[in-house]
Amino acid sequence: MKYSLIALPFIALQFGAQAQEKLPFTLAGDIKGLPNRYVYLAYAESGKEYRTDSVLSKNGQFTFSGKLVQPVEGRIYVDKKTAMYGEGDMASFFMEAAPMKLKSSTGRLKDAKLTGSKAQLDQDQLDAARAPIMKKLQPLSDAFNKLNKEYITAIKAKKSEAALEAYKTKLDKIKDQMEPYYEEMEKTDKAFLTEHPNSYVSAQLLRFRIGNMPLQEGEAFYAKMSPEMQQSASGLEIKQELDALRAGSPGSPAHDFTKTDIEGKTISLADFKGKYVMLDFWASWCGPCRKGNPHLKELYGKYSSKGFEIIGVSDDDSKPEAWKKAVNEDGIGIWRHVLRGLDWSKREKNLPNPEDLSDYYGIHSLPTKILIDPNGVIIGRYGGGGEDDEAMNKKLAELFGA
Template identity: 35%
Template sequence: MKTKPFWMAALVGCTMMVGCASQPDNQLKLDGTINGYEGEWIHLAYTVRDTVQVTDSTRIADGAFRFLRPMEVPVAQATLYIGNPMDYRNVKYAGLFIESGELTVAIDTANFSKPEVTGSAAQAESDSLNTVLDPLYAYVQAMRDSVSGNASAERKAYFQKQQEMYADSAKGIQLSFVKSRPHSFVALSYLPFLMGNMTYDELKSIYDNMAPEVKQYGNVGSVRDGLAALERVQPGRPAPLFRAVTWKGDSIGIADLKGKYVLLDFWATWCVPCRKSFPHVKELYKKYHAKGLEVFCVADDDSKPDTWKEVIEKDGIQDFYHVLRGLKWDRSKGVDGMDHTNDISDLYAIHYLPTKYLIDKDGNIVGKFEDEALDAKLKEIFGN
């Protein structure tokens, strides 16, 4: 899609010409219908590029609303919402793709999050993908609903594997969509949610292949940040340095353990797989600690430090080094209240838990490992 003329120039030109009746080429005219919210304010929000956001508001009258405004970008991933965005219990969201031209949106109050949109080519592209994905999501939800709290452990394990299989299928479909559409803003919008499971080379290949005009808009900054983070933790690179306060109140940095092999384990008290992995990590520690292995745990529990300390003792992992990730969050401000300045997880490109890195005696990244590969690598380093 070609970039439209800059909206300010169009507006200025129109004011200078007496009788100018035509609208700028990049004008958005969005007409919507909704029932049950008469007299309420409905808000339109979208990202122009990275952190530059636009918010507009209008009042619902006779079950209808209209947004008439210039589009600063050719296409944007937008949100229509009613209520206080800082209060998740009292806000309704509807996501859609907007672009210049005449768009209509019909919101069903019983299914607020899935509006019917016409006039947007980007939305039509997204809808075509969702036509394939929705049956997978519906099947996964049906499986979840079929497993009661009294179900046997075997039945729960079976359905968990089925859910994971279908979730992997959905990710595969999304990834194929992204790879096959280098000129699509819609494809770019999916990339931040997929890149957590990508290697650096895979993500770089997809990003490099994207059209230059696509890379100018939306949340492309998060993709660039993700690439930079992944590049930092490639095998052979110096492990990103940090310093934090341990659960016992001492200050420690990863550089303090130079001369040792360090298993850097990112986890959380609420992460079941993380805690299930600890018995095995304790075995490795017992086996290799005398030969030079340390375990350094970074927990995603900044909001619940007391629980974090309790779980360390409950799970018997007091011999390891323990710090919090360093994310500060003023929840009254929503996502805008997040402060990642000292976020260790960001330094190490953490998108899922648990994640384990091995760092060598010189402070360089050996790699990211799961259990079997980690066992083999430690055996290679330390012997039996």
């Protein structure tokens, strides 16, 4: 099953509220051939503190120092502009409170090897297991990134809809080719999680993977972690994620909400009591979501007269015009549509965003569909952290008849 992730892989980790001792670290760099210039190091220091340091490299030599509560992923780079987009010469590694060395003989940070960190040894092992898959995936990833840049340029140049559609078709084709390798990578990652339940690398990996796992699988991985690891930055976030997934999984009462729909009318989940309701979490920019719309229309046409309703919940809060255009193009205005309620200004400041429906249902990848029974209880989750569309089709056939 294909998903479009709506979470970022590199995030500032949050630590627990309990007081923890900060211990010193040093990171000595020896990047032979690196021009004299500033080098930047970014990492989560503690609590909500995300730190970025800079030092001047001379003849490839530089030293960072600071304090850490626990091992964290750090990112080192030389160009702040490209680093924002994950591009340019940069490297990521696991730092810990110890004397560490970063060495490269090519003049590039991306080729550097970190020593002195036990956590990084685990990351090296994971990277080695992933390497054969990455070798096959890289050409496709490069082709996708190149084509995607051309697509963005075409949008800015206001190319015709036909030209833009041609780009999207090509991008979707590359995505389809990449999918088997992503599935293989997922198996490799889960094998690592099984073998290393008490690694900080595993904790961060599980934090990234948890949103697409069935609830029971995520709970099983979490249960194998030691109390120390469960209280780590990633461990605490995993707990929060599991709680959110549980709230959006079968057996839990569906969060009631009231929104203004695409036509400016008020809509509440409570209005649909007595019917089966499918919440379809999607977005105009999500290829797999748009591809699945014809099938949703088929299901709606088949079961709507038997008490089946759909409410589309779109992740297009920043671009409502794109949302409305997609609804019209795909012909899905036959059911009700609302925006999820994401406020990026609050999210960036780590402030509560009570209007965001995705938080109440544990949605971190698209498409995800939540099936609710006439009494307001969730009886199905399909997509991120749930079953596949085949299971959804079977469930609806059982409820309404083939």
